Amino acid sequence: MTSKASRERGVYRAEATVDFPKIEEFLDPIVSSIATHDMTITRDGKCFDVLAPHGRARLEPLEGRLRLTVTTDDCNALNHLKYALVGPITFIAASEKLHIEWSGDETGAALPEDLRVLSVVHVAALTPRMLRITFSGNDLSRYDRPDQLHCRLIFQPKDVASPQWPMLDDRGQVVWPKRQKLPTRVYTIRRIDAVKGEIEIDFALHDTAGPATRWAREAVPGDIVGILGPAANGAKPADFYVLAGDETALPGIARILEQVGDKARGVALIEIDGPTEELPLLHPPGVALRWLHRNGAAAGTTSLLVEAVQAVDWPSDLDRVFFWGGCEHKAFRKIHHMLRQDVRLPRDRQTFFSHWHRSLNEEEIIAIGGEAYLP
Ligand SMILES: Cc1cc2nc3c(=O)[nH]c(=O)nc-3n(C[C@H](O)[C@H](O)[C@H](O)COP(=O)(O)OP(=O)(O)OC[C@H]3O[C@@H](n4cnc5c(N)ncnc54)[C@H](O)[C@@H]3O)c2cc1C
Structure with missing residues (x-):
């Protein structure tokens, strides 16, 4: 649990040292992947300092191990920061089956702070194979970023009365309610009007439709998705x-x-x-x-x-x-x-x-x- 000292200081801190024999091989792609999730990364010798919207992290490669430290002054952001490291590390190095155990402050499982609930307001066929879905939602300003174009959508089943959402736990991992994982996929925010509370997403309808394409094909006003992000860099100024x-x-x-x-x-x-x-x-x-x-x-x-x-x-x-x-x-x-x-x-x-x-x-x-x- 969170220590009394942490609560009084208003600073939350956790660390993990992970056995990672092939750290040298994976470090670069892991750092690049973390950087695409709206993080600024600076190199400090062999280490990397990560500046996130609500805190800081450090990746310290050791001999066959990786030391992770996260610090934040917002208790809701602690698990999110852990997840921002655990997600890319366990994805990029999936072959290594890493075991990441944190010590330090614990704040308990919480909804991801970036989660917003969107509902379909309009569905339009742009072409025979491209569908534009306009969603409405509240508090969307964090998604209004010309440099962060992508998001992850969580698809709820049709006619869900009270949608359940995943939480992030003290291990920095996603916990699905009642262990029922919902399909999620990555899409691009085609247009956003945060003042009006609107987001448009264009779905390419491919033949071997998976859950996202099936969901889009059947979408009608009132259907619900969760949105997480934003992530991934847009274009930088150029000639x-x-x-x-x-x-x-x-x-x-x-x-x-x-x-x-x-x-x-x-x-x-x-x-x-x-x-x-x-x-x-x-x-x-x-x-x-x-x-x-x-x-x-x-x-x-x-x-x-x-x-x-x-x-x-x-x-x-x-x-x-x-x-x-x-x-x-x-x-x-x-x-x-x-x-x-x-x-x-x-x-x-x-x-x-x-x-x-x-x-x-x-x-x-x-x-x-x-x-x-x-x-
Ligand atoms: C950063 C990023 C941004 C993206 N932005 C968009 C976007 O704005 N609009 C959009 O339409 N897609 C976008 N995608 C692609 C989209 O996430 C994938 O196509 C996704 O796999 C679709 O999910 P699904 O559930 O329909 O299919 P899945 O369940 O993932 O796959 C089912 C089957 O379909 C095949 N498949 C998957 N995608 C395609 C495809 N495009 N064409 C043909 N076969 C396919 C797979 O090989 C698999 O056999 C983006 C992906 C990324 C990583």
């Missing part, structure tokens, strides 16, 4: 943008095109099924739109996006370029490799995610961990 992705990245690309300003130059490369999937996007005149049509081939089976990125005429000053994208894992790996090895784009000039995996659903990706997600 030249290369935006690339399939339909799952189209909401992010569309949002960035609206943000970059009239003078921006560059190219947006968007892989979709065919002409009926094209959307009228607002974009600066200097950013060319290139729609790449699969013409009936299954998503994730063509080399269209890889070839389109390969054909980009990159400016010589790569420090003034920004690449943003998301797509199926195989294309992601190839493009990632190309950006690093051929283009030699600096690490801080790109935000690129594997959005889905052609042979795995999200639960399977999480179970495999970094191997199914990293380049």
Whole structure:
């Protein structure tokens, strides 16, 4: 439990030392993954200091072990901070089956502080394979971040009378009510009006629909989801943008095109099924739109996006370029490799995610961990 001294000081602190023989191999991707969840990370010798919205953390690699420390002045944020470390560490290093045991202050299980409840107000078919759902909710200002575009949705069953939500416990882990895990998936906030209390999300309707796509297909006004986040970096200021992705990245690309300003130059490369999937996007005149049509081939089976990125005429000053994208894992790996090895784009000039995996659903990706997600 929280010590009396902690309560009096108003500072909550916990630490864990984890046996982690392959720490050297996993540390970099773990730090990068933590950084995508709205954290600022600075290197201090071999250690990393993490500045989070409600506290601080430190990762200290030792010989075959990893020491974690979290400090916060908000008791509700303690478990959240633990989770912000435990989540990426256990996902990226899923193969290592790490056991993370915390000591220090304990505040008890609590709802995630970022959880908001959204209800569907409107469902519109943008194209035959893209559905826009408008949600309403309260207290959404934390989601109104041009630099944090993504969120995780928790899908409640239809007609739920009193929705139950997951809690974060003192181990920094998610606890589902009555052990009934609800499906969750990552989506992009296409548009937000925090004053009006509205969020729009565009769902690509793929053929092998999983729980998210099924939920979206059947959504009607009044249906409920939980939203967590926001996370993941948007585009940084640049003179030249290369935006690339399939339909799952189209909401992010569309949002960035609206943000970059009239003078921006560059190219947006968007892989979709065919002409009926094209959307009228607002974009600066200097950013060319290139729609790449699969013409009936299954998503994730063509080399269209890889070839389109390969054909980009990159400016010589790569420090003034920004690449943003998301797509199926195989294309992601190839493009990632190309950006690093051929283009030699600096690490801080790109935000690129594997959005889905052609042979795995999200639960399977999480179970495999970094191997199914990293380049
Ligand atoms: C950072 C990030 C942002 C994202 N933003 C969006 C967004 O704004 N809009 C959006 O539509 N998606 C987005 N996605 C992708 C979305 O999360 C995945 O497509 C997710 O797997 C869909 O969940 P599901 O329950 O329908 O399918 P799952 O249960 O995860 O998978 C079921 C089956 O469908 C296949 N599959 C999954 N996605 C696709 C797909 N897109 N095309 C073809 N087959 C697929 C899987 O291989 C699996 O066989 C984003 C993903 C990430 C990581």
